[in-house]
Amino acid sequence: TQLLEQSPQFLSIQEGENLTVYCNSSSVFSSLQWYRQEPGEGPVLLVTVVTGGEVKKLKRLTFQFGDARKDSSLHITAAQPGDTGLYLCAGGRYNNNDMRFGAGTRLTVKP
């Protein structure tokens, strides 16, 4: 059983559409990170959120940390083919280097 549940597991959309992916847990995290991973490469850190209710924007990507620090969402506006990849969330519980990862959402954006 994953400590962090990500949904949906797979998502295939057309270029220009909006989407939201979710990361949920019954545990409280001191911080939560989102990564994007492309085939054959390691995950690349997108953002870290640490405060309950925090919202961070990174161009067309909006990240939100739940008020109780148990869940997070990633919203992408006007998706582009370059957004294709595996989106992973990771929660820090005891210290920031003991990270637990969700299984990921595999996003495909078709041109």
Add this chain to the structure above:
Amino acid sequence: KAGVTQTPRYLIKTRGQQVTLSCSPISGHRSVSWYQQTPGQGLQFLFEYFSETQRNKGNFPGRFSGRQFSNSRSEMNVSTLELGDSALYLCASSSNQGEQYFGPGTRLTVT
């Protein structure tokens, strides 16, 4: 700054053999974490080293071990390889702020 480097990038071994993977963290980072990534289990935490000491450990058998050197470079070793050990092994280095930066990984295939 140079990123995290891992060697080798690809490795093919036979069941029963042992393997050593190497990771060089970002300059100035003292924490190195290792993860195993498989399609079925996702990203799973193996262990973390900080200042040459293992600070955290995941739920893997004793066949998986690691160490860290005084220059923060780290190695992980897997003995008596099994088919199920085939995976992408990722190393991540962390700064004092706790954000993790991943290397490209070592793709291990056990035949």
